[in-house]
Amino acid sequence: MKFGTIILAVLPALATARPSTLDEPSASSIKLSSSSYTGNGCPSGSLSIKASGGTWTSTYSKYNANSGKADQNVRTCNTTLTFQIPSGWQFSLSSIIGRGFAEVEKNMGVTYSNGFSIGGRPQQVRNVNASTKDATV
Amino acid sequence: MPRYKVNGKLTARQPAALTLFGPMKGDRTVQHTFESSVYSSCGGKAEIVVNSQIRISAKEGTDGGKGGNSITLDAQDHAVSWKKC
Numbered sequence: 001m002k003f004g005t006i007i008l009a010v011l012p013a014l015a016t017a018r019p020s021t022l023d024e025p026s027a028s029s030i031k032l033s034s035s036s037y038t039g040n041g042c043p044s045g046s047l048s049i050k051a052s053g054g055t056w057t058s059t060y061s062k063y064n065a066n067s068g069k070a071d072q073n074v075r076t077c078n079t080t081l082t083f084q085i086p087s088g089w090q091f092s093l094s095s096i097i098g099r100g101f102a103e104v105e106k107n108m109g110v111t112y113s114n115g116f117s118i119g120g121r122p123q124q125v126r127n128v129n130a131s132t133k134d135a136t137v
Numbered sequence: 138m139p140r141y142k143v144n145g146k147l148t149a150r151q152p153a154a155l156t157l158f159g160p161m162k163g164d165r166t167v168q169h170t171f172e173s174s175v176y177s178s179c180g181g182k183a184e185i186v187v188n189s190q191i192r193i194s195a196k197e198g199t200d201g202g203k204g205g206n207s208i209t210l211d212a213q214d215h216a217v218s219w220k221k222c
Contacts (some may be wrong), residue, residue: 052215104159
């Protein structure tokens with residue numbers, strides 16, 4: 001799908017243009033120093049990461065699950081990123097927006113899930129809200 | 138205790154997950170919003186690991202579909218919150 005292309009083009013520009021505020025450091029002071037990924041949803045060469053300040057987009061080319069065979073109904077991708085952040089600041093993940101395409105018949109369901117850890121500390125999220133839009137039935 | 142809300146209902150587990158049932162066909166956008174007490178180190182190097190998963194399964198108590206069901210994740214947009222330390 002191409003609908004994400006426009007968003008991908010605009011997001012970095014918005015992040016770069018955003019000035020430093022009292023609530024966050026300037027985008028130019030935040031650097032992505034390394035990234036890696038693993039999982040059957042993102043085989044080597046199938047994921048690109050574009051970061052700007054405290055936002056980043058992961059774009060996948062082979063992240064697909066289907067009901068054709070038993071071993072194809074679940075796909076995962078684990079992404080590790082290391083940022084260099086300015087002194088006096090710390091961050092946490094606030095939101096993930098997933099964009100994709102689903103074709104599912106009656107009595108079948110698709111589940112999209114995300115977890116994260118920071119500095120090796122998982123499972124300490126207090127509240128997570130999940131919502132969806134753009135439904136086409 | 139980790140907790141999260143799905144469509145306004147508070148639960149107590151991680152990861153955040155949303156299941157959508159068919160029939161459906163088209164573009165989908167799903168947002169997971171986190172309110173975490175876990176923050177990175179103060180300045181310097183900060184590592185974050187994101188674990189995502191997509192799954193297709195039959196609705197409980199049904200035979201489900203035969204085939205041709207699929208979900209494709211094209212992209213994920215991530216945002217962080219900041220605090221001074």
